[in-house]
Amino acid sequence: MNFMTVTRKYAPLRRFAGKAVEVALEAVKDGKVEIAQYFAKLLYFLPFTSRSVEKVLTYAVIKSSKDPQDPAMYEININEIPDFDPDERDKVAQAFKSLCELGIAEAVGVDRIKLRVDVVNNVVRPIAPFIAENISELKKINIEDVPYVTKTVSGISALYIMYKANRLPTSFTIMMGLLSPTAWVEKNGKVNRKTTISYNEWLTVKRNMASLKPLKYKFEVEYFKAIGFMHENRIIIGSYPSFEVIGSVVDLVVAPAFKRLYDLRRQRATIRARK
Amino acid sequence: MSSGSTVNRWALKHYKGLTEETILTAMDELEAHIANTKKVKFLSSKDEVYALAKRFKGVLYRPFFKQKPMRIIQALIDRCGQAYHDKNPELLYISKRTVDEWVTVFQIPPEKANDYIRPLLVVKILEPSDRREYVYKVSQEFFRLVGEPAQYVVDVRPSDPVKYKESTEVVSGIASIYVLSHSVRISQQVKEGTRIPWFLKLAMIYTLSGFDSVNNKIRSVLEPARINAVDNYFVIEKGFPVELWRSIRVDTFTYMTENNIIEDTTRDGYKLNALWTRLHEEGVRRFVQRIRARYRIP
Numbered sequence: 001m002n003f004m005t006v007t008r009k010y011a012p013l014r015r016f017a018g019k020a021v022e023v024a025l026e027a028v029k030d031g032k033v034e035i036a037q038y039f040a041k042l043l044y045f046l047p048f049t050s051r052s053v054e055k056v057l058t059y060a061v062i063k064s065s066k067d068p069q070d071p072a073m074y075e076i077n078i079n080e081i082p083d084f085d086p087d088e089r090d091k092v093a094q095a096f097k098s099l100c101e102l103g104i105a106e107a108v109g110v111d112r113i114k115l116r117v118d119v120v121n122n123v124v125r126p127i128a129p130f131i132a133e134n135i136s137e138l139k140k141i142n143i144e145d146v147p148y149v150t151k152t153v154s155g156i157s158a159l160y161i162m163y164k165a166n167r168l169p170t171s172f173t174i175m176m177g178l179l180s181p182t183a184w185v186e187k188n189g190k191v192n193r194k195t196t197i198s199y200n201e202w203l204t205v206k207r208n209m210a211s212l213k214p215l216k217y218k219f220e221v222e223y224f225k226a227i228g229f230m231h232e233n234r235i236i237i238g239s240y241p242s243f244e245v246i247g248s249v250v251d252l253v254v255a256p257a258f259k260r261l262y263d264l265r266r267q268r269a270t271i272r273a274r275k
Numbered sequence: 276m277s278s279g280s281t282v283n284r285w286a287l288k289h290y291k292g293l294t295e296e297t298i299l300t301a302m303d304e305l306e307a308h309i310a311n312t313k314k315v316k317f318l319s320s321k322d323e324v325y326a327l328a329k330r331f332k333g334v335l336y337r338p339f340f341k342q343k344p345m346r347i348i349q350a351l352i353d354r355c356g357q358a359y360h361d362k363n364p365e366l367l368y369i370s371k372r373t374v375d376e377w378v379t380v381f382q383i384p385p386e387k388a389n390d391y392i393r394p395l396l397v398v399k400i401l402e403p404s405d406r407r408e409y410v411y412k413v414s415q416e417f418f419r420l421v422g423e424p425a426q427y428v429v430d431v432r433p434s435d436p437v438k439y440k441e442s443t444e445v446v447s448g449i450a451s452i453y454v455l456s457h458s459v460r461i462s463q464q465v466k467e468g469t470r471i472p473w474f475l476k477l478a479m480i481y482t483l484s485g486f487d488s489v490n491n492k493i494r495s496v497l498e499p500a501r502i503n504a505v506d507n508y509f510v511i512e513k514g515f516p517v518e519l520w521r522s523i524r525v526d527t528f529t530y531m532t533e534n535n536i537i538e539d540t541t542r543d544g545y546k547l548n549a550l551w552t553r554l555h556e557e558g559v560r561r562f563v564q565r566i567r568a569r570y571r572i573p
Contacts, residue, residue, distance in 0.1 A: 034541045195549045196322045237535055238329065240441035241424065242322030247495070247549040248539050 001262050002184035003201065007177045007208040010215070012261070014168070017176040020257040021162050025122065027252045028156055033126050035252045036155035037148060038233050042172060043158045052095040056081055057104070057157045060115055065128035074120060078111035102164045123156050151233075170218060171225040176257075177209050178202065178226060179235070182245050183255040185262040193255045197243040282504035286483040289562070294471055294479045295459045296565070297558030301327065302456035304554075305449060310419035317557045318550070325424065327550045328448030329441070330534050334475055335451050344391050346381050351400060352446055355418050356425030367418055368409040369401070398457040420449050474526035478536060481505055481527070482547060482555045491560065493552045497537070498544035 006016045027035045043054045059081050064073045078092050096113050099105040105113040115124070130149050162168055181201040183193040210219045230236045238244035245254075286293060300315075307313040308324040318324055335345060358366035378388050392411075395401045404412045427442040458470035471479075484505050485494035494501075506524070509515045531537045531545075539546040566572075 031542065034539055034546075193549075194319060194323060196320070196326045198320060198322045237538075238326065238441055240427075240438045241325045241445065242320075244326050244329075246538055248541075248546055250549070251495075 001258065001265070003177075003180040003205055004208070006180045006258075006261075007205050007212075010212045013177050013209070013212070014173060015264075016180065016257055016261055017168050017173040018166070019260040020176050020253050021159055021168070023256040023260060024253050025156075025159050025163055027256075028126050028159070029122055031126060032248075032252055033130070033152055033156075035248055036127075036153075036159065037151040038235050038246070038249055038253075039155035039158050040151035040233060041154055041158075042169070042229070043154065043161065052084075052091045053098055053161075054154070054157065055083060056092060056095040057099065057161075058153055060105070061124055061127070061153055061157060062131055064115055064120060065124045065131045068120060068124050068128045074115040075108060075112060076114075102161060104160065104164055119160065123160050127152055127156060170215065170222040171229060174209060174215070174219070174222050175226040175230060175235075176254075178205055178230075179245060179249065179254050180258075181205060182250045183258045185258050189259075189262060189266075191255050191259050191262075193250050195245050195247055195250055197245065199242065202243060281498060281500045282484045282508070283486045283488070285488070286486045286559070287480070287505065287508050290476070290480050290483065293483050293558060293562050294476050295463065296562040297479060297483075297555055298452070298455050298459050298471065300558045300561055301331070301452050301554055304557075305420055305452060306416075309423070309449075310416070312416075312419075317553065323550060325445050327554060328452060329444045330536055330548060330551050331448040331451040331455075331475075332444045332534055333447055333451070333530075334472065335447070335454060343381050343383055344394055347377055347391065347395065348400065348450065350377070351395075351413055351417075352421055352425050352450060353429060355413060355421045356427075356429035356446075358413075358418065359422030360426040360429055367413040367415075368404055368406060369411040369413070370409050374410060397461065398454045400454070417453060420453060421446055424449065473523045474530050477505075477523055477527040478531050479555065482552060483559065486556075486559055491556065493547075493556050493559075495547050495549065495552050496541060496544045497547055501544070 006012050024035055024039065060076050063076065067073050078089060081092055084092055100107055100113060104119050105115050108114045130152065181197045182195060183191060185191050209215055235246055235249050236243055237246055303313050303315045304318055304324055307316050308321045354366055358364060377383065378385055383391055399414050400417050401411045402414045404410055424442050424445040427438060428446060455471060462470055481497055481502060482493060484501055487494060506520065510517055510520050536548050536551050537545040538548050
């Protein structure tokens with residue numbers, strides 16, 4: 001199973017990208033928080049969320065990570081969120097509503113929502129120590145660390161929203177397809193990985209995806225966005241003579257996602273054989 | 276965690292042999308993929324070799340060579356690129372006139388010209404010419420490795436700044452590995468002190484110290500405990516001067532971050548580049564093989 005399996009048809013490609021989100025979130029839960037920064041600002045690409053959702057969620061995450069033990073910190077009021085004018089309350093209300101619809105928060109009253117417990121466990125706990133160290137403690141000055149934290153928060157919230165909503169932006173799906181040549185699974189289930197993608201592989205993958213029906217009309221734009229995203233977030237660290245992908249993404253996202261997909265296929269095959 | 280489990284004592288003890296073997300491995304890999312002259316292959320493609328070469332970028336610009344031979348090397352690399360691009364092997368020959376030009380433009384005192392050119396002959400970038408009308412010739416081995424990526428350095432297209440930058444990195448890395456491996460070979464024959472500069476050697480030692488003998492892998496995260504254990508070994512047990520060690524250490528970390536050997540900072544430590552660790556795993560494997568052959572252990 002290699003990149004050809006994934007990129008020739010839309011269903012496996014979409015499933016692969018979905019698995020990648022799952023795997024990345026699990027890595028975060030296991031304490032490998034550094035992976036989240038590579039998905040920062042992905043929220044802008046999500047077709048179904050507005051900028052307000054990001055603001056509200058970021059605020060909620062930062063507030064609750066000040067003291068993850070205290071349930072009162074999970075609650076936010078419509079009036080306490082900074083950066084919104086009083087006449088923009090409908091925007092906040094809209095964001096609250098979509099957060100509730102996504103299953104990230106629950107409404108606890110008029111104009112009040114509360115982050116759900118699983119969000120706190122999955123998203124807040126892993127990053128709480130970083131935020132406490134770098135933002136809340138006024139004595140510490142470490143300019144370098146702050147962008148890291150913001151990127152991490154942004155990345156985790158994007159991943160979590162994608163996971164909960166079970167919808168992916170097309171550019172993300174295409175990006176995972178472009179990264180897929182970095183890992184492959186052998187027949188015995190062994191996962192191999194490398195950190196370079198040759199021009200030929202890149203072109204093959206691109207050609208495969210461009211001819212997929214669901215992507216056909218928007219491929220050019222989304223491909224452009226995917227490339228920009230990868231460069232901006234340093235997923236690709238070199239482009240000549242081959243594309244070089246950062247090792248963490250290969251190790252923690254692409255390779256495990258392939259393994260998941262492989263296991264899923266094996267399972268299905270055995271079930272089919274038993275029937 | 277005790278220092279025994281964080282750091283591989285065996286690797287520290289044999290750091291000299293291991294680092295040398297790793298450099299030779301890198302060189303063999305270059306030759307195998309780019310020039311097709313060797314068979315040892317642990318990397319899958321030429322792309323990976325080029326990416327590996329980038330990790331060695333700029334080694335020569337550091338204390339390895341003095342400034343003037345460095346300039347001659349750069350002129351030679353440019354020449355190789357042009358020769359490859361125009362498919363003109365004539366360009367690889369160097370006449371007396373060119374040597375005189377080097378002397379004037381690089382401001383080399385004429386009586387010392389030989390001192391500057393001899394190191395290039397020693398590391399086999401240049402060799403004596405086989406034609407009477409020329410003095411030197413760029414060695415075929417060097418040309419084969421450097422020519423292809425160097426052609427992009429010569430043939431700059433204004434729309435491709437990224438490609439230009441990265442091809443210079445590749446060229447610089449290949450030249451570094453080339454010179455390093457030849458000087459290691461020479462030092463092994465003559466039994467002089469080896470010529471791997473310390474900032475590079477220490478970067479390699481940090482990597483090698485994470486070797487796990489159970490599964491023959493190197494831990495890809497460089498933990499602070501491991502760094503400390505290596506430092507303690509050299510400063511306390513081997514008695515290196517502390518101030519010297521400090522300066523080497525800073526140099527090493529600058530080198531490692533600039534060349535993307537350290538890719539990422541994680542909670543446990545620095546994440547090392549995968550190709551870099553794989554090179555070292557292969558280096559260890561070959562070192563062990565060599566020792567076994569020497570003592571005839573089956």
